[in-house]
Every structure is written in structure tokens, then in C-alpha cells.
Amino acid sequence: MKTEKKLKRTFLACDICRSKKLKCINNGSTKEPCHRCSRLSHECSYTPTQSHLRKHVNKDNWAKQSDYKVSKPIVPSHEVVIPEKDVVLEVIELFFSHQYQGVFLFLHRPSLLAFIKSSEFNPSTYINDYYNSESPAPYHLLHRPDPVVLLSIFALSARFHPSMVSSYGAFDLSQDPDLFTPSSSNGSGVFRSPVHASEYFAYHARKLLQPLFDRPSIQRIQALTMLSSHDWGERNVARAFIYVGLACRMAFVLGLNDSTSLCYNETNPLISEVKRRTLWAVYLQDRCISSGRNRSSCIKIEDIHIEMPALEAEFVLGKLSSPRLTFEEFQSILFESHGSSPTGVENRLTNVSTYCFTIFLFEVWASLARWVGESGPRSNNLPTTGSGSSSKFSETDKKLDVLESTIPVHLYNNTVNFQNQASEGTLMSFVYMHALLYLSRIFLHREYFFINPETLPANQWYNATRKFLQSVERSTKLISAAESINMMVIAPFTGFELFTNAATSLYFLTSPLSLLKKNYEVQNKTAYQSLKSEVKTYVKTNIELLKKWSSVWPITSSWFLWTLDLQTSLKSFSTDEQGIMFRNLMIDYGTTIVAEEANDNPSTTSSLSEQDNQSAQHFQNLVSTEDNVLTPDINNIVLGWRELFDVGPDLQLQSEW
Secondary structure, eight states, X not given: OOOOOOOOBOSSOOHHHHHHTOOOBSSSOTTSOOHXXXXXXXXXXXXXXXXXXHHOSOHHHXXXXXXXXXXXXXXXXXXXXXXXXXXXXXXXXXXXXXXXXXXXTTOOXXXXXXXXXXXXXXXXXXXXXXXXXXXXXXXXXXXXXXXXXXXXXXXXXXXXXXXXXXXXXXXXXXXXXXXOOOOSOSOTTSOOOHHHHHHHHHHHHHHHHGGGTXXXXXHHHHHHHHHHHHHHHTTOHHHHHHHHHHHHHHHHHHTTTBTTSGGGOOSOHHHHHHHHHHHHHHHHHHHHHSOSTTOOOSOOGGGOBSBOOOOHHHHHHTOOOSXXXXXXXXXXXXXXXXXXXXXXXXXXXXXXXXXXXXHHHHHHHHHXXXXXXXXXXXXXXSOOOOTTOOSHHHHHHHHHHHHHHHSOGGGSSSHHHXXXXXXXXOHHHHHHHHHHHHHHHHHHHHHHHTSOGGGSOTTHHHHHHHHHHHHHHHHHHHHHHHHHTTOXXXXXXXXXXXXXXXXXXXXHTTOOHHHHHHHSOOOSHHHHHHHHHHHHHHHHHHHHHHHHHTTTOHHHXXXXXXXXXXXXXXXXXXXXXXXXXXXXXXXXXXXXXXXXXXXXXXXXXXXXXXXXXHHHHHHHHHHHSGGGSOOOOGGGOOSSSTTTTOOOTTOOGGGGO
């Protein structure tokens, strides 16, 4: 009698069989679909339960097997058209030049470039090749990027590549996007936009990701984090918040926030570093877009129990030999070292990467931006200075002082270090860290500038004004210098820093002469004209950069247009409500309130270039002559000054001199 071959029951039921409470049978491996899903052509995936993770004895094999998935996305019927290999390499280099050293520090450049250059990578078949590969997920993490990661890189960086704009810039979400065929020969009358070129790849990345939102993997976390930045820059506020939230939840499900979790049970330290950097990238992106009025962050620093990023040189070389610090350890060293000798601090922080200081600053910035944004104008609530003060202002000011005084000598913002960082290829992270420090200083000390100086202790208004103007100057010069040598992170958050510099400078230029003469040691007309001229250069430099970046980031285009309107708006304030609106404009990093959608209208950026063209002449008028920046009108100044300078309408400013 012929005996039938006994079928093995898998040690873990697939998701579908488990949900239907059916016996799940396969060949004893979670790498293959079970018999039932295979017979019915269902998507088959295996997600371990908590009891399984506790009982399963061979955890090492499970961790190497997959990122808890064998599912494959539904590849679009109209395939994504990936450009030729040489163009792909150029776009990836642009990513590392303009994006990587800001937030997306998780990609290992040598491994990625080696794969793209290899015969394994065929642009025309890559998506299908990847999803038919049997290689384990940890191998993919370094040597074979998930197509959603590659498409997300293109979404961020295609906007900077002329050939990509030429081929993909005619893409339009409202015109049957699946039928679009990239071509540089669609006719000379076809409108091509850098924004649309990037959106082509973001659209297809979303299509690959949508069926897999409940299938966490390291590379999907990376893709969602990059797409969150893309969508914030495109002014797709809701999607940006949702994507960074998904990335955060996926990261916590996989245990990326805990060094003792299963996902760090790796023999390859470089893979573990990529995972840690992925979690920190989620944290940084969350802080970028969740700070300010009406915001809620998705991740708490107290819930992160892993080491901070390694030195960039060690990461690139794959030799992670230096001791590492957690956030708590790093913060403890900062405060213990405050006031100690520079040599002692230098020895303790020698092997600390720039990213560690950036992470600390983002934690300070998140708290500061929320405090400033949600408290509103509050002359009665701002504290007086003094060592005994425990106010939010004093607490934040102390943290910034501590960080600034303990930064190692090789990370000081000076010409020598700027040149050294540029030669080592780490200038972008250097500038990103210092610009964030200056942004925090501006937000903190600008609060006093809105208040009547006579209501404050002696010299307090002067000191606050001096500090935020000094920060505007340093930020402007640093960003401008980095951008001039094409080594600047060009992202929505750095665009906000430009807007902050420009808007703050414009507001300062509305200061009545009497105010500055009495409270800012402006003793004569020559001194006033010199100060005014200096601040106008800050306005001009930042607006010029905003205009340049507005063609690639729609949200930067909005800030550019707002700064143009400030020229006339500041002179016509007549109510406290208008003053509060302006103050809220300066502290808001994008629109935060999203209305419920009544219908689907995916096209949000098609008119941006038209707006920029219409504003070109206005911009030229603004920066062409010194006197065109602003003519202060003390009769319409609000936010604390009006009661002090309540003068007749016929008084001319020049009469004071």
C-alpha cells in the first residue's frame, strides 16, 4: 500500500491562517507560502507572536531569516522607469551631497555605490529582480537596497538633476499618472518642473509601500522617513505626519529603540550601526516636523535605549572601534564638563560625532519651539535673567550655553574648521548642527524683542536683541558659505532657517529709531545707518537663497513669497491681531491644521513656478537698492512698542537726528 508523504506543520502560522484559526501547513519554513495561501494565490506573510519570540530557541536564525516578512508588494502594472545606471549614480551622489548629512544618515555610501556599479544592478529589471531574490534581509540592508529606498532617494534628489528634470519633469499626478512615460522629447512646449520629476518617484514609491504598511522592515522605515521629508517639502502636511508616524511605529515594533532587542542580535556590527542610525533618523525627522504650535511628536527621547551614531569616518570605513555613548551618557558628560578645562572636555568628547550634538540640539529645539509657539506673546510670563531662575527660558538658555561651551575645538565654527570639514566631506553635518544652534538662539532671544524694553530689567532687551542678531549673522554667513561651494543640505528644515533669518531681520528693521537710540546704544545717525545696512545684507542673502531653493521645494517657495509680502505688511500693521498673525508666521514650520478631505485632488504644486515668475520683479525691486527693504513707520508698530512710542502722525523719523 502506497503511503502518502506526511506534510509538515510550520512552527509559526501565517497571518491569514492564524486570523481564520486554520491549521497552517507548509514545508516547515517561513520563507515559502503555506499550502493554503499558495493554492488560493494569497499573499502569505508570517509575523511572530510574543509567545513565539519567548519560546523559539533558534533566535539567531530567525533574525537573519527576514525582517519578519516574506510578503511581496503588488508591483504596479505599469512599471517604474528607472534611468540609466550612470544617471542613477549621479542622482545618488546628489543625495549624499544635499540630503544625507542632515537627517538620513542610515545609508552606507560605499556599499550602495558598489552595488549600483555592479552587474547585479540592471535598472530596467531591478524591481522584479529584487522581489524574486532569495537573499536574506540583512544582506539587502547593505548590498541590495529595497526598490522603495531607491525610489525615495530619487524622490528627494531627482529635483537637483537636469537630466531627470528633462525626462520626468512633465509628470502630472492629475493626468493618469500610471500612463506617464518619461521622455525628454515631448515637445518644447511641455512644462517640466524639478518638483514634478521628484514626485514621479515618490508616487511609485507610495504605490509599492501602500500594501505593506503593516509589514515592518528596516528599509521600509528608511523609505517612509525619506518620503515624509519629501511630502513636507511638497506641502503635503497630512501625509508627511502619517509617514513619519508609521516609520516610528515600525521601528518600535522591530525593537530598533532597544539595544537588547532581537533585531540587534547581529554578527555584523555595520548592520547594527545601520539599524541604530535608522532609528535616529526617524527621531530627527519627527523632531523636524513635529516641533512648534499644535504639534505632537511620535517618539520620546526617554524611550530610546541605544547608542548614538558612530563617527562618520568609522561608519564609511566599516571599522566601528570607538567607544559609544547613549543620549543619557552624552548629556551627562555635557553638563559635567560645563566649566571644566577645554582639554578635559576634548578628551571625553574626542570620538563623539557631529550627529550627537545635533540630536541633543533637536531635543532642545523641540521643547523650545513648542514653548514659543503655544505660549503666544506674553510679556508678563518671560523671566528676568539670573542664575536662580528656573523658568523655561533660563533652562533652555543654559542648555544652549552648555553645548556651545563644550563643543570640541575641532567642531568650533571658524574658518579653519570649515575648510577642514569641507576637505573631509563632513561639512554638511557641521553646518547643519551649527545652523540648528543659531536657529534655537534666534527663537529663544527673539521673544524679548517683542516686548516693551521699559517693562524689563536693565540691559535685558539689549542683551536679547544682540544675541539673536548675532545668531542671524552667523547663520546667514555659514549657510551662504556652504551653499556657495555646493556643500549644503538643501531640505525643508534648512529652508525654514533661511526664512527665519530673513523674517527676523525684516522685523528688526521696523524698530523705531527712538527705540534703538535708547535701548541698543545707537548713538548717532551714522551708527544707525551702518546697523541698518548690515541687517539688510542678511535680508538680501537669505531671500536670494530662498528664491534659488524655491524651484525645488514648494514649501520654500511659500516662505520666499511670504518674505516678499513682509516688506509692505510690516508697514501696515494696525491691530494686535495682525501682529500676532505675523509672529505666528515667523514661528510656524509649515501649515499644521489639515481639513478633512472632501475629494481626492492630488495635484498641489502645479502653479508654484508661475508664482515664482510673478514674484521675480518684486524680488528684484526688494534687493536692488538699500532703501527699498523697509521704511519703518513707528505709528503702526505693535507687540509691546506702541504704548512707548505713541506719537503724533506728523512726526518724521528723521527729525530725531
